[in-house]
Amino acid sequence: xxxxxxxxxxxxxxxxxxxxxxxxxxxxxxxxxxxxxxxxxxxxxxxxxxxxxxxxxxxxxxxxxxxxxxxxxxxxxxxxxxxxxxxxxxxxxxxxxxxxxxxxxxxxxxxxxxxxxxxxxxxxxxxxxxxxxxxxxxxxxxxxxxxxxxxxxx
Amino acid sequence: xxxxxxxxxxxxxxxxxxxxxxxxxxxxxxxxxxxxxxxxxxxxxxxxxxxxxxxxxxxxxxxxxxxxxxxxxxxxxxxxxxxxxxxxxxxxxxxxxxxxxxxxxxxxxxxxxxxxxxxxxxxxxxxxxxxxxxxxxxxxxxxxxxxxxxxxxxxxxxxxxxxxxxxxxxxxxxxxxxxxxxxxxxxxxxxxxxxxxxxxxxxxxxxxxxxxxxxxxxxxxxxxxxxxxxxxxxxxxxxxxxxxxxxxxxxxxxxxxxxxxxxxxxxxxxxxxxxxxxxxxxxxxxxxxxxxxxxxxxxxxxxxxxxxxxxxxxxxxxxxxxxxxxxxxxxxxxxxxxxxxxxxxxxxxxxxxxxxxxxxxxxxxxxxxxxxxxxxxxxxxxxxxxxxxxxxxxxxxxxxxxxxxxxxxxxxxxxxxxxxxxxxxxxxxxxxxxxxxxxxxxxxxxxxxxxxxxxxxxxxxxxxxxxxxxxxxxxxxxxxxxxxxxxxxxxxxxxxxxxxxxxxxxxxxxxxxxxxxxxxxxxxx
Numbered sequence: 001x002x003x004x005x006x007x008x009x010x011x012x013x014x015x016x017x018x019x020x021x022x023x024x025x026x027x028x029x030x031x032x033x034x035x036x037x038x039x040x041x042x043x044x045x046x047x048x049x050x051x052x053x054x055x056x057x058x059x060x061x062x063x064x065x066x067x068x069x070x071x072x073x074x075x076x077x078x079x080x081x082x083x084x085x086x087x088x089x090x091x092x093x094x095x096x097x098x099x100x101x102x103x104x105x106x107x108x109x110x111x112x113x114x115x116x117x118x119x120x121x122x123x124x125x126x127x128x129x130x131x132x133x134x135x136x137x138x139x140x141x142x143x144x145x146x147x148x149x150x151x152x153x154x
Numbered sequence: 155x156x157x158x159x160x161x162x163x164x165x166x167x168x169x170x171x172x173x174x175x176x177x178x179x180x181x182x183x184x185x186x187x188x189x190x191x192x193x194x195x196x197x198x199x200x201x202x203x204x205x206x207x208x209x210x211x212x213x214x215x216x217x218x219x220x221x222x223x224x225x226x227x228x229x230x231x232x233x234x235x236x237x238x239x240x241x242x243x244x245x246x247x248x249x250x251x252x253x254x255x256x257x258x259x260x261x262x263x264x265x266x267x268x269x270x271x272x273x274x275x276x277x278x279x280x281x282x283x284x285x286x287x288x289x290x291x292x293x294x295x296x297x298x299x300x301x302x303x304x305x306x307x308x309x310x311x312x313x314x315x316x317x318x319x320x321x322x323x324x325x326x327x328x329x330x331x332x333x334x335x336x337x338x339x340x341x342x343x344x345x346x347x348x349x350x351x352x353x354x355x356x357x358x359x360x361x362x363x364x365x366x367x368x369x370x371x372x373x374x375x376x377x378x379x380x381x382x383x384x385x386x387x388x389x390x391x392x393x394x395x396x397x398x399x400x401x402x403x404x405x406x407x408x409x410x411x412x413x414x415x416x417x418x419x420x421x422x423x424x425x426x427x428x429x430x431x432x433x434x435x436x437x438x439x440x441x442x443x444x445x446x447x448x449x450x451x452x453x454x455x456x457x458x459x460x461x462x463x464x465x466x467x468x469x470x471x472x473x474x475x476x477x478x479x480x481x482x483x484x485x486x487x488x489x490x491x492x493x494x495x496x497x498x499x500x501x502x503x504x505x506x507x508x509x510x511x512x513x514x515x516x517x518x519x520x521x522x523x524x525x526x527x528x529x530x531x532x533x534x535x536x537x538x539x540x541x542x543x544x545x546x547x548x549x550x551x552x553x554x555x556x557x558x559x560x561x562x563x564x565x566x567x568x569x570x571x572x573x574x575x576x577x578x579x580x581x582x583x584x585x586x587x588x589x590x591x592x593x594x595x596x597x598x599x600x601x602x603x604x605x606x607x608x609x610x611x612x613x614x615x616x617x618x619x620x621x622x623x624x625x626x627x628x629x630x631x632x633x634x635x636x637x638x639x640x641x642x643x644x645x646x647x648x649x650x651x652x653x654x655x656x657x658x659x660x661x662x663x664x665x666x667x668x669x670x671x672x673x674x675x676x677x678x679x
Contacts, residue, residue, distance in 0.1 A: 083674065128266070131270075142206060
């Protein structure tokens with residue numbers, strides 16, 4: 001049974017390596033067990049460059065097996081590549097809880113990337129807030145100036 | 155004679171107002187783009203500042219010494235103009251963090267461009283607005299003329315000055331002098347006028363301080379582009395008649411960037427011809443020739459938005475034996491062609507001509523036609539889509555320029571197959587061609603490729619004809635984009651399409667950015 005599980009994923013991987021993504025996708029779809037099918041499909045979509053699709057497949061698999069470290073790792077990495085900070089943060093936390101010591105380096109790298117992404121997101125939000133304040137302040141100044149300057153002088 | 159100098163002053167300040175207005179978008183474009191929204195913010199801010207300036211000028215004109223007030227506002231306007239080049243990057247950077255991705259930029263584009271325009275351009279134009287009422291007042295006092303007569307003469311010369319300023323900015327100042335020297339030139343001119351007004355006013359006490367402030371601004375202020383990205387080496391940067399352009403090198407590849415603030419580029423180059431690495435949408439332009447492999451001889455292309463010719467280099471390296479690349483490349487910005495010839499091996503041959511300084515839409519009507527493929531790569535920065543290259547009438551002209559069975563390939567920036575901009579463009583093309591259009595996601599990219607055909611069907615991605623290609627790299631690419639969920643057919647349907655009369659591109663783009671931001675927030679297990 002285990003050999004068969006590996007076989008589907010391995011076959012899909014072989015097809016991906018050969019550049020046959022359509023065939024790899026078909027093979028991945030033949031896997032009967034949901035977790036293994038999600039893993040194979042995530043792998044194929046990720047390597048075909050369909051990052052949104054890979055993230056969807058990974059999340060679908062995690063709905064069935066929320067603590068699968070491989071899917072959590074994939075979901076985190078793809079979410080980071082897509083700049084989906086919130087999604088990456090959720091799966092990274094679960095990955096930390098589920099991951100073994102062999103994932104330590106990858107976890108550390110993902111954590112670093114997430115911190116950078118979060119910092120950029122916060123900076124962008126701060127930029128928008130600043131711009132809104134400046135615009136509002138300018139509107140108030142203009143209104144005050146108009147009221148002052150249009151008042152008749154005796 | 156006494157009237158002549160004040161009218162000359164009004165003329166010059168009118169000219170400077172328009173120079174500031176027309177160059178403002180150029181100053182902001184590297185961070186915020188040059189969309190209609192940015193233009194609207196800049197023009198709105200300048201009109202608001204001018205109107206407030208008129209009121210302040212009217213109030214100052216009641217004073218005993220309008221000439222002294224005139225000198226003062228000119229000094230301040232001069233200093234505020236001189237600081238513009240130096241302040242642009244810190245001000246823009248205050249709103250737009252370095253390395254921000256396009257899909258994170260929706261709010262920044264809208265509010266940041268407005269706030270930056272307010273901080274940078276409201277001060278000088280506000281004080282320039284004071285000039286006309288003060289000049290009118292002085293003219294009326296010294297000549298004893300009526301308010302209407304004095305005002306009419308000042309408005310006349312000031313508007314003529316604006317006219318000269320507008321032409322000079324586009325055709326001489328920015329292309330010849332660049333932004334920094336244009337602004338510093340404006341500051342020097344305003345400073346000289348202020349000096350003249352100070353002399354006429356006899357005894358303006360703030361003259362020395364004003365000269366010092368202006369001198370400091372002139373000495374220290376210099377415009378700087380956004381910094382190149384990490385690991386990028388700048389090869390050259392220029393101010394063209396249309397945009398800020400630069401060539402950078404990274405990991406053995408070169409990139410032509412124009413007004414780039416959001417991790418994007420106009421053209422990519424690598425030493426070898428043929429497919430670029432994964433993620434470069436130019437590779438998709440080579441698919442139609444591969445799908446129509448039975449057609450030998452020259453493959454005639456018309457590229458609208460040639461840039462540095464990346465599409466040609468990819469095609470040339472993938473056509474295979476017995477086939478050659480021919481056709482025309484149209485690029486509106488001549489300076490980009492020069493940069494490409496210098497750094498990215500763009501060459502003209504008798505079969506392959508480059509048409510610079512020509513708009514894509516007008517080129518369609520003037521070039522010979524009968525092309526095998528029209529490549530549309532003119533949607534700059536992914537947020538600037540020229541409306542004239544996105545309408546039903548445009549796609550109808552494109553179809554007429556192709557031979558029967560010819561192909562249209564377009565690159566569209568977007569966020570997924572349901573992206574509102576991509577959807578509208580695809581529906582418009584489908585309506586114009588009377589055939590369904592294929593839209594697919596470019597692997598490892600946020601770009602979408604649009605493929606249509608005149609009087610024939612595009613192969614379906616789920617068919618062997620789509621994937622079984624002689625070129626291994628293209629077969630791999632076709633296989634990547636054939637996965638379910640990464641492509642869809644678009645029919646024109648009954649919904650409205652983009653036309654020359656009505657093409658709400660900006661609204662669609664805003665919706666696209668908002669949907670992308672919302673999708674990012676929602677994504678999760």
